[in-house]
Amino acid sequence: MKRIFKIASALFITLVTLNTSAQLKGLDLVKYVDPFIGAVGEGHTFPGATLPYGMVKLGPDVAPLNSNSGYLPQGNIRGFSHVHVSGTGGPPKYGNVLVAATSGDVNIKDFSTDRANEKSSPGYYTVQSTKYKLKSEFTVTHSVGFHRYTNTNKGNLNLFFDLGSFLSWGGYKEVGELDQELVGSEIKIVSATEIEGYTRVRGGWNVGEAYTVFFYAVLDKPANAYGTWKSGQIHEGSKEEFDSHEATGAYLTFDTAAATIQMKVGISYISAGKARQNVHIELAHWDFNRVKKAASDTWNKKLNSVIANTKNEDQKKIFYSALYRTMLMPVNRTNENPKWISKTPYYDDYYCIWDTYRATHPLLTLIQKKEQVAMINSLLDIYKNEGYMPDARSGNYTGRTQGGSNTDVLIADAYAKGLEGIDYHEGLNAMLKNAEVPPGGNERQYGRGGLSDYNTIGYVSTDFERAGSRTMEYAYNDFCIAMVAKGIGKDSLYKKYIKRSGNWENLWNAGIKSNGVSGFIWPRTRNGSWQGAWNVHKSEGWNGWLYEGNSWEYSLYVPHNVNGLIKKAGGNSAFIKRLDTFFTKNSQSFHAWLNDYYNVNNEPGFLTPTLYSYVGKPAKTNETVRKIIANNYNSNPDGLPGNDDAGSMSAWYVFNSIGFFPVAGQDLYLITSPMFDEIKLDLGEGKQLSIISKGLSQNNKYITSASLNGRPLNRSWFTHTEIKNGGTIIFQMAPVPSNWGTAILPPIIQ
């Protein structure tokens, strides 16, 4: 009888839930999102449950825990942890506060399980254990993971809380790199339904100092038995383990009557008390389905910022899954900063801005303006409190800088596009800090490594790692400083930095030839001479001369002076030939890799397909972008060209398939290759931008005419200023190019 009553009341609750949150905001778009896209292969995307910019990212950690997202398509699930990142590479970060469920005997040495019926949708993840005959389900609020375990084997159910678990490569160490390692943990069973504690971990990709993830878990049924462990030693009936720099954990056991166990796990970077408060504030009830629905609704509302129409349902799936992934990171940790008090929003897991400044942030500026302003202010607040804006930040710790000081581009972009609510004078100060003060001791952590060279001889010499990519990016960063300085009336600063923005020329070696093309950037020693042996196709890592890109790619990265670049490269036809060769020599196979000339997975080339516009060949952009997308994106779990890089690959896709791409840092969009019949962007404040592509088809990939708000748009570009109050762009598509866009070339802003 008791059992039947329980089922009845559960049904009742479900009905109530459906009633109270019946109507969706906007279209049902979450149905197009498949969180598994990119989760397999090199995409490293996180397929678990989370909200937009959500602090809790609750998902499976699959043995051997060496995955960046915790997820692997094969292998046993060790448990479900509450903090993850998405799409990253290098030594992994997070994977903290792991919970696992089993039935049968308590075995603290192994609570991993096989897996079946794995499913995921925005804000929800579920998997079943054949071994333990258990179903595990997870949904989330911003800071709380909601667990539901259904025991179908009528045996007992055990829950394990493992504070010694985290993602790692198993102790990887190189000079300047550090795998995650435990610093300490503590656990306390507060009552038969409550448990709290923390795990403290340091290292990982950004070689961060120790961060602490606190949790408070509350269950809907009391445990019948419990115990703790420390460093693998079980203590039955014990209620707590203090922090002696060891791995601790606890388990709770429930009797057979408890067919379903629900649990809320609040997470905090402040304290266990704050984690408990997060539960109290965000999740006052026990209705799992209601939370699941609310999470889905939250996502749906965000996804409705872009309405994309096409008959191709698979394309919608690719598109909305990509749009979804652009909102996984950074993470909003306002009120969760353990380092200082501020009224400014606090975001963590900028991972990293080198990846996201090119597409993700410009996308936010269009469809999530408030988030973009909040993020820029969070970066300025970090500058104010720590001395530098981060290029990458994770675990409340700034480091590493991959290339330039890319926050400069964010600020210039915001300024160029007129974002309000940002102190641009403070922004300029923060940019000048990057540009003038060498980061010292650890040149990978802050600002601009190799700055002492750059500011004296005009380029970063081979004495420093990543000297080539650094130089190219610093030049563009300097342009960004110049633009903001000019805008706020700092003329002498403008002059200084606009001059410095020409520094890329100092690495241009006209004598280098590759595949019929002449002139490439090339390694240069401190005394000014060119380095002898090197390879323009060489794409390298942290210790190399060019970071994640070869000289073909970086020799095309001068976003502020494409005309100057064209001149250096031998004029228009030489430049067209260069681009043609660049993209032709791109492997047409799926998952292009490092030895290809062009690689969509290398962010330095994000803008390159649009450069045809600068030589009056927008049709070549049309076809190139289509080809890249066709070859690199699909709706399979391995449907991304490489690491999603916190949504960067996804943002690239979103922009290009909408039909234009931003020149980050400038008031300029270059038209690419629209892939939807109609697409509507919600710019906020009731403003909407529609892009209508008439006659679009597989064959009709060329834009032959265009209009903006009813007036002809005889150019392959437009400005943010032109569309920021909304409007309509109409493209006429055709199977062969016209002379559209060949005459009025994109402006060189100086």
Add this chain to the structure above:
Amino acid sequence: MKRIFKIASALFITLVTLNTSAQLKGLDLVKYVDPFIGAVGEGHTFPGATLPYGMVKLGPDVAPLNSNSGYLPQGNIRGFSHVHVSGTGGPPKYGNVLVAATSGDVNIKDFSTDRANEKSSPGYYTVQSTKYKLKSEFTVTHSVGFHRYTNTNKGNLNLFFDLGSFLSWGGYKEVGELDQELVGSEIKIVSATEIEGYTRVRGGWNVGEAYTVFFYAVLDKPANAYGTWKSGQIHEGSKEEFDSHEATGAYLTFDTAAATIQMKVGISYISAGKARQNVHIELAHWDFNRVKKAASDTWNKKLNSVIANTKNEDQKKIFYSALYRTMLMPVNRTNENPKWISKTPYYDDYYCIWDTYRATHPLLTLIQKKEQVAMINSLLDIYKNEGYMPDARSGNYTGRTQGGSNTDVLIADAYAKGLEGIDYHEGLNAMLKNAEVPPGGNERQYGRGGLSDYNTIGYVSTDFERAGSRTMEYAYNDFCIAMVAKGIGKDSLYKKYIKRSGNWENLWNAGIKSNGVSGFIWPRTRNGSWQGAWNVHKSEGWNGWLYEGNSWEYSLYVPHNVNGLIKKAGGNSAFIKRLDTFFTKNSQSFHAWLNDYYNVNNEPGFLTPTLYSYVGKPAKTNETVRKIIANNYNSNPDGLPGNDDAGSMSAWYVFNSIGFFPVAGQDLYLITSPMFDEIKLDLGEGKQLSIISKGLSQNNKYITSASLNGRPLNRSWFTHTEIKNGGTIIFQMAPVPSNWGTAILPPIIQ
């Protein structure tokens, strides 16, 4: 009846205690220690209860909480907090986990009290409240404060736990400086006898990132009523306040029957659980007097490392109080490092090595060798984990560097004196990091600020703050590197650094004259020209050219090449005249201040009184040191010449009154002015060094002959090598100088 029983059992416990720890180790020397010496005036010494290098420093915080030690001689006591430093200046640090007792109504707005019968002895502090008719007593173990409150008014007793209290100048802010400010706090009344929580604070003197002090308090009697508060809002009957970045607190109320309340407060930098564990491990009983006695015994054992004989009891008081103060800092926080796991000991509150390398650490090398080795290893472990050894560190955060990279001197000193258990190759790496890698962004935090100048033009130019003192100290630091490099067979490094150690000459301006003396170090611009207007008597702070010392002082700071300095200064007689002028122009008044030529309170001059030895005039050292001591040290609460600087002024006194002074970084001691008839140093491992001064008196201040282990010592110096296995030095004292020590001059080690 109940009452009488309690008193009887208390007596019984006391008797047992006396029985079990009756016999002292060595002489009763704690009786000579007055912790109030230096606590009044500029000494800033901590007069509360602590153990040697003790983590808990439990003492009164006197309103308005702007004192560096928490203590002020006048004013109401706000409460008793558990973490302090001793002898420091600048914006204060710590003052965390404040407890206060009152009787009568609960008033969370004001629990401060007047004060009477304040007393302190090593490991014990007591004061009475007239207002509340309460007696408060405190003793300590390493990590636990033991409180005893005796209520003589028969009313109730209230205990307040204020986690929003800390020492500060009330919001002081300057560029690069930051007063302490709250980041958060949390409190939880766990049971009627237990309470725990933490306070998180950042800033203070070293502009540190947030540090967190956790506590766990357990009482010997249950509270009758309780409540909490947050940001001044009381919550009666509430048991917890979570961390919302606000000031929290809690109170407990006890009924009148509780005439005495005892409480143990464990402190930890790891967690509340670790704080509780610290209580369990260190303090398993409730016998206050036993703990007090153990603390006293611990101190006595440490003090017995020096047995000083004199009929002058006041001199013993000054001496042993000074010796006591040399062991207050740094603080041993092994197993309390929240940043990384290591088997190496962990010390914090190096505050700072610029102060302590000259006398304190060499003193440890003699009488606390194991501590010195542990500290150096802790510094190397910080280097390994954070990239640089600290010059100053507090709150688990490195910063600020006052002058040179003074850990270099510590390592060279240890190497020169043959300390075992240190990896000198790693030490050399850490020194080279200081010498070669500019600290960048914040040049006050790590390594050597202005290094880019120093390593290119051979001095720090006026472009940088503290350029003069930095240059002088870097030159000596380079000498230290050279010595270690030479020792471990790195010849080319030796050559490079021994050459660089001559860089002090680059600031020597032969044309500068002051009071008949020619040649001083002088500010120099980047292009090599001398700065025009300046003042050799100018002693400056963080933004000045010379830090805490004038050009008279720094122009005498070339410890590695005094002969070279003498030559620069015009030869022996000019140098003698220079020294005579330097010390004569010293104000003979107590508390010499910044415009005097010589100021014992400026560490750069610590070695200067001994420089007479280098020109064969040790008698002048004899008389100068006596004069300095007589004018600057006494047994009054304001009996120190200025900030004790973590015991530095005290260590200077200890060495000079023993009769010699170390040339830190070298295997060399210079004889000063013995002030005890006999003094015995326990060098450890059964080795003892005795210094016997025959015929010593007020008049007989000159050494006229000496012997070392029975052989004549016809020089005013000896080496560590000569005495490290113990021995006996005998001085013959007389009222007029002889020619002793005039011929064999101290060696110049290169």
